[in-house]
Amino acid sequence: MTLAAVRWGSAQELEEYRRNLRARRDPRARRVRVCIGTGCAAKGSLRVLERFRAAAAELEGGSVVGVRCTGCHGFCERGPIVVVDPGNIFYPGVKEEDVPEIWRETAVGGRVVERLLYRDGKEAPPARTPEEIPFYRHQNRVVLSLNGVIDPTDIDDYIAEGGYAGLAKALTMEPDRIIEEITRSGLRGRGGGGFPTGRKWRSARDAPGEPKYTIANGDEGDPGAFMDRSLMEGTPHAVLEGMIIGSYAIGSTHGYIYVRNEYPLAVKHLSMAIAQARERGLLGENILGSGHRFDIRINRGAGAFVCGESTALMASLEGKVGEPRAKYIHTVESGLHGKPSCLNNVETWANVPAIILRGADWFASLGTARSKGTKIFSLVGKVRNTGLVEVPMGMSLRRIIFELGGGIRDGKAFKAVQTGGPSGGCIPAEHLDEPVDFDRLTELGSMMGSGGMIVMDEDTCLVNVAKYFLGFLKEESCGKCTPCREGIAQMLEILTRITKGEGREGDVERLEELGAILSDASLCALGTSAANPVRSTIRYFRAEYDAHIRQRRCPAKECKGLFRYAIDPQACKACGICKKRCPVSAISGERKVPHVIDPEKCTLCGACYEACPLDAVRKV
Amino acid sequence: MPTVTLDGRPCEARVGETILEVARRNGVWIPTLCHHPALEPYASCRLCLVEIDRGGWGQVVTSCNYPVRRDLTVGVEAERPRRARQGVMRLLLARCPESAELRQLAGRMGVDSTPYPKVTEAQRNCVLCGLCVRVCAERIGASAIALAGRGVARAVATPFRLPSEDCLGCGACAAVCPVGTIVVREHPGEVEISPFKSRVKVRTCARCGAPRAGEGAIRALIRRGGVVIEEILAREDLCPRCRRTRLALDLASSGTRARADGEGGEVP
Numbered sequence: 001m002t003l004a005a006v007r008w009g010s011a012q013e014l015e016e017y018r019r020n021l022r023a024r025r026d027p028r029a030r031r032v033r034v035c036i037g038t039g040c041a042a043k044g045s046l047r048v049l050e051r052f053r054a055a056a057a058e059l060e061g062g063s064v065v066g067v068r069c070t071g072c073h074g075f076c077e078r079g080p081i082v083v084v085d086p087g088n089i090f091y092p093g094v095k096e097e098d099v100p101e102i103w104r105e106t107a108v109g110g111r112v113v114e115r116l117l118y119r120d121g122k123e124a125p126p127a128r129t130p131e132e133i134p135f136y137r138h139q140n141r142v143v144l145s146l147n148g149v150i151d152p153t154d155i156d157d158y159i160a161e162g163g164y165a166g167l168a169k170a171l172t173m174e175p176d177r178i179i180e181e182i183t184r185s186g187l188r189g190r191g192g193g194g195f196p197t198g199r200k201w202r203s204a205r206d207a208p209g210e211p212k213y214t215i216a217n218g219d220e221g222d223p224g225a226f227m228d229r230s231l232m233e234g235t236p237h238a239v240l241e242g243m244i245i246g247s248y249a250i251g252s253t254h255g256y257i258y259v260r261n262e263y264p265l266a267v268k269h270l271s272m273a274i275a276q277a278r279e280r281g282l283l284g285e286n287i288l289g290s291g292h293r294f295d296i297r298i299n300r301g302a303g304a305f306v307c308g309e310s311t312a313l314m315a316s317l318e319g320k321v322g323e324p325r326a327k328y329i330h331t332v333e334s335g336l337h338g339k340p341s342c343l344n345n346v347e348t349w350a351n352v353p354a355i356i357l358r359g360a361d362w363f364a365s366l367g368t369a370r371s372k373g374t375k376i377f378s379l380v381g382k383v384r385n386t387g388l389v390e391v392p393m394g395m396s397l398r399r400i401i402f403e404l405g406g407g408i409r410d411g412k413a414f415k416a417v418q419t420g421g422p423s424g425g426c427i428p429a430e431h432l433d434e435p436v437d438f439d440r441l442t443e444l445g446s447m448m449g450s451g452g453m454i455v456m457d458e459d460t461c462l463v464n465v466a467k468y469f470l471g472f473l474k475e476e477s478c479g480k481c482t483p484c485r486e487g488i489a490q491m492l493e494i495l496t497r498i499t500k501g502e503g504r505e506g507d508v509e510r511l512e513e514l515g516a517i518l519s520d521a522s523l524c525a526l527g528t529s530a531a532n533p534v535r536s537t538i539r540y541f542r543a544e545y546d547a548h549i550r551q552r553r554c555p556a557k558e559c560k561g562l563f564r565y566a567i568d569p570q571a572c573k574a575c576g577i578c579k580k581r582c583p584v585s586a587i588s589g590e591r592k593v594p595h596v597i598d599p600e601k602c603t604l605c606g607a608c609y610e611a612c613p614l615d616a617v618r619k620v
Numbered sequence: 621m622p623t624v625t626l627d628g629r630p631c632e633a634r635v636g637e638t639i640l641e642v643a644r645r646n647g648v649w650i651p652t653l654c655h656h657p658a659l660e661p662y663a664s665c666r667l668c669l670v671e672i673d674r675g676g677w678g679q680v681v682t683s684c685n686y687p688v689r690r691d692l693t694v695g696v697e698a699e700r701p702r703r704a705r706q707g708v709m710r711l712l713l714a715r716c717p718e719s720a721e722l723r724q725l726a727g728r729m730g731v732d733s734t735p736y737p738k739v740t741e742a743q744r745n746c747v748l749c750g751l752c753v754r755v756c757a758e759r760i761g762a763s764a765i766a767l768a769g770r771g772v773a774r775a776v777a778t779p780f781r782l783p784s785e786d787c788l789g790c791g792a793c794a795a796v797c798p799v800g801t802i803v804v805r806e807h808p809g810e811v812e813i814s815p816f817k818s819r820v821k822v823r824t825c826a827r828c829g830a831p832r833a834g835e836g837a838i839r840a841l842i843r844r845g846g847v848v849i850e851e852i853l854a855r856e857d858l859c860p861r862c863r864r865t866r867l868a869l870d871l872a873s874s875g876t877r878a879r880a881d882g883e884g885g886e887v888p
Contacts, residue, residue, distance in 0.1 A: 326686075474772065476770075482666050483707070484747075486772075487773060520703075
């Protein structure tokens with residue numbers, strides 16, 4: 001199946017190789033694709049893959065069915081995911097014991113195993129392919145188009161799907177033309193800032209100094225976000241291709257990918273991709289005969305959230321403590337080692353090949369007036385379908401949450417969606433029809449961020465949410481500048497008091513005042529945006545703060561101590577389980593008589609609530 | 621030559637200078653804690669915030685490290701930067717309520733108290749300005765102390781919080797500390813840099829017994845200055861004061877009078 005590895009001396013040689021490769025590959029070949037992304041692997045996909053490989057090996061006379069490992073499909077909640085070609089038959093939640101049946105029926109027999117297909121709800125008809133699943137149907141996968149399709153450890157798979165054609169085309173263009181194309185496409189930084197990529201490249205190209213550095217930021221640290229991880233794991237070559245194009249455009253010879261060490265699979269796949277690219281002449285001296293020289297090395301981060309900030313990341317690359325510094329002189333002029341450095345998020349880099357190949361006009365046709373292209377979101381929280389979704393910019397929050405996400409779990413009501421990671425804000429239901437767009441989300445008091453999207457239902461206390469994020473940021477603040485170090489701790493102190501029912505009049509005003517100090521006085525974006533979760537929840541859910549402070553009541557019944565437990569006499573069947581579990585003997589009741597909680601004795605531990613098999617213990 | 625307009629007053633500036641340097645030269649006071657003219661700007665205390673006009677919108681920047689590249693309109697006493705500075709000062713006061721130096725600076729900034737409780741632990745009023753760490757690294761070249769820990773756990777410390785072997789006992793850290801956190805303690809034949817517990821042997825004056833120089837500093841001096849320094853140090857075992865006394869006695873006994881420069885010589 002595979003051709004001998006060759007080093008391509010020119011774009012023509014690459015194209016010829018691609019033609020040969022495609023000619024040898026049968027589009028109707030039988031193939032089982034098993035996701036080995038981190039999500040599926042955690043659910044046992046590696047054993048599933050082994051079983052399929054064993055089954056293939058058993059077939060006599062060499063298998064006519066190929067078994068391929070792939071990157072993340074995005075629907076990690078339903079993993080392990082197995083897809084069978086031809087037909088793109090989609091099996092979620094595959095267990096080891098399902099393997100023989102899928103192998104016999106679908107892989108060899110070409111028949112669909114109906115009981116293993118995905119159903120969107122109990123009564124819904126089974127979906128055979130991803131296109132029939134609402135989670136996938138409304139997506140527009142550009143960056144993630146090859147995730148779940150190709151084997152991320154095999155460069156030939158990427159080549160066969162058109163990989164490095166963007167690079168080949170770019171190398172025939174003048175560097176200035178490439179920058180023009182990127183500028184015209186309207187691509188903006190996917191890491192959170194939303195800075196126009198073309199403008200950044202232009203500054204980096206024009207900045208004096210040698211060498212220039214090309215850096216990919218893969219230090220994804222937002223709680224609940226895993227877009228960058230899946231991309232690096234699933235299509236590592238797209239990141240490399242984008243970086244090589246960028247390096248040619250700005251005249252850079254040295255590249256770094258900064259990945260956190262908690263992403264071992266991403267590190268592994270990127271390392272393999274870099275080794276393969278070097279072997280084939282896509283990295284190193286005289287890339288594809290163009291005379292351009294560029295190489296990439298990987299740096300593993302130790303996991304500090306602040307190292308996702310560009311200057312802290314560069315300090316970390318230099319081997320120093322990952323602390324940010326002022327950016328009054330931009331990093332494109334003086335970044336890593338004081339040299340011009342062009343840093344982009346991995347998703348930004350992965351967008352580049354398609355823009356070069358398909359043109360700026362195509363890219364600009366997607367999205368809104370000032371936010372172009374598609375964006376990957378990590379849709380998590382209380383939605384029915386969680387996972388990675390790639391949608392055109394401008395899609396409404398409502399569509400993402402209700403059509404792709406399938407709405408709120410367990411029939412609960414939507415309350416808020418938190419976008420942009422720990423520094424983002426919470427957006428309430430009245431703004432659900434707003435489009436996801438860099439500027440619009442900022443106006444709403446949140447931000448695009450790197451694409452985290454946490455959905456919250458009616459049972460979520462927004463004061464508690466604000467406290468959670470502030471707690472995260474307190475841990476992750478580097479402590480260099482006063483407002484971030486001291487201000488976050490002060491805000492957290494107030495929020496902790498409020499959620500314990502010890503709030504005071506004036507606390508909200510004090511939080512607002514501290515938020516203003518943080519945003520005006522902090523050194524880096526971690527500090528300037530740290531108050532966003534608090535400010536946005538005050539803006540949209542002020543009544544909830546007031547209920548905590550004035551009535552000592554948590555309307556969502558999440559903050560312990562700010563609600564009571566009571567037994568519903570209609571629902572209680574007097575089984576006595578709660579009585580047995582109660583550590584302070586606060587529950588009384590005879591056989592066949594509904595039990596009662598004595599509020600004087602109750603310590604609000606919640607043991608009865610957890611224990612009741614009939615859900616008769618209620619929060620009131 | 622760019623012009624920096626400070627609260628409406630035009631001042632001449634050189635390209636590459638910081639706003640703070642221009643302000644200081646022109647007698648405009650901007651509070652600072654983590655700034656020292658002998659050290660690279662660090663911009664961590666955030667007390668030197670000013671607002672620059674970006675054409676329609678104002679950006680609050682730290683004046684200690686904002687380089688002047690073209691004409692700038694700067695607001696020092698404008699509402700927004702003043703409030704930000706005072707807010708930062710209130711946070712620092714909450715951290716170090718006992719520091720007299722900090723309270724004095726706060727008073728000059730128009731802040732007389734803080735509404736915030738103490739939520740972070742400061743070792744002896746340390747404001748974490750980092751001056752000690754930077755002077756030890758940048759000027760002394762010893763790097764005996766560093767900022768350890770992250771966020772609220774950040775503290776100036778020696779490696780593993782053990783007495784540092786790299787400490788020269790020079791006391792530069794204590795000299796630059798704006799709040800008196802670091803103290804040089806003298807013991808017989810030794811100095812201690814407190815609170816780091818680093819102790820360094822000290823050579824004393826052969827005549828009066830007063831401390832002369834730390835062994836570490838002498839080693840560093842020899843390392844940099846070479847054999848000459850070593851010879852001079854070997855010959856000389858008196859403190860500066862006793863050297864002058866000896867000179868005076870020598871002169872008196874030889875019947876000559878001192879010249880204005882302190883050296884002996886014939887007076888005509």
